[in-house]
Amino acid sequence: SYVLTQPPSVSVAPGQTASLTCGGNNIGSESVHWYQQKPGQAPVLVVYDDSDRPSGIPERFSGSNSGNTATLTITRVEAGDEAAYYCQVWAGTDVQPDVVFGGGTKLTVL
Amino acid sequence: QVQLQESGPGLVKPSETLSLTCSVSGGSINDFHWSWIRQPPGKGLEWIGFISNIGDTHYNPSLKSRVTISADTFKKQFSLKMTSVTAADTAVYFCARRLKRGIVKMFDTWGPGTMVTVSS
Numbered sequence: 001s002y003v004l005t006q007p008p009s010v011s012v013a014p015g016q017t018a019s020l021t022c023g024g025n026n027i028g029s030e031s032v033h034w035y036q037q038k039p040g041q042a043p044v045l046v047v048y049d050d051s052d053r054p055s056g057i058p059e060r061f062s063g064s065n066s067g068n069t070a071t072l073t074i075t076r077v078e079a080g081d082e083a084a085y086y087c088q089v090w091a092g093t094d095v096q097p098d099v100v101f102g103g104g105t106k107l108t109v110l
Numbered sequence: 111q112v113q114l115q116e117s118g119p120g121l122v123k124p125s126e127t128l129s130l131t132c133s134v135s136g137g138s139i140n141d142f143h144w145s146w147i148r149q150p151p152g153k154g155l156e157w158i159g160f161i162s163n164i165g166d167t168h169y170n171p172s173l174k175s176r177v178t179i180s181a182d183t184f185k186k187q188f189s190l191k192m193t194s195v196t197a198a199d200t201a202v203y204f205c206a207r208r209l210k211r212g213i214v215k216m217f218d219t220w221g222p223g224t225m226v227t228v229s230s
Binding site: 001031033035041042043044045048049054086088090096097098099100101102103104 | 145154155156157160168170171204211213214215216217218220221222223
């Protein structure tokens with residue numbers, strides 16, 4: 001089974017840039033999605049297919065993916081960005097899909 | 111805009127069967143794949159399985175022997191049954207829609223989640 005590795009926590013001051021990483025074997029060949037989850041709420045898709053944003057997601061959220069690391073970048077961080085962030089890929093095959101989530105990174109805004 | 115809502119018992123006894131339903135409103139159930147995903151308290155997300163728009167099902171191999179997902183298109187609902195539950199199955203259970211754009215697949219819409227506790 002494919003494994004995605006995320007650091008448990010990242011801290012950043014307001015107005016600064018947060019870089020959240022997601023490691024996986026040759027993850028650059030996968031399509032990576034990122035979800036934001038605030039306490040007591042359902043996850044929200046913030047970046048899909050490595051770097052695309054759903055409508056309504058601020059341009060401050062961007063993504064990249066290469067080699068063994070995918071990255072979610074949040075510029076001009078705001079207090080409201082404090083949340084857990086999960087990366088996700090659809091691995092496996094059409095016969096046996098394998099939906100994999102990373103363990104999540106808790107973003108703390110100092 | 112499509113909305114999802116989970117429903118079902120919040121408390122299940124050990125060794126019994128967990129049953130949840132997800133109701134789909136504001137959109138078609140026929141054109142998408144529908145998933146169940148869970149999150150134990152304080153932990154990360156775990157995919158349980160999905161049912162396709164033609165009724166095919168795929169499950170997480172670690173749960174496959176205990177899980178069944180089905181759909182009732184007339185009621186615009188899909189359901190999860192998990193047998194022989196233990197305390198390890200205590201979690202918030204989410205239903206979610208899989209959106210496909212070309213070959214890219216993602217969960218674009220989620221229900222608010224429902225907490226299920228396994229305890230006697």
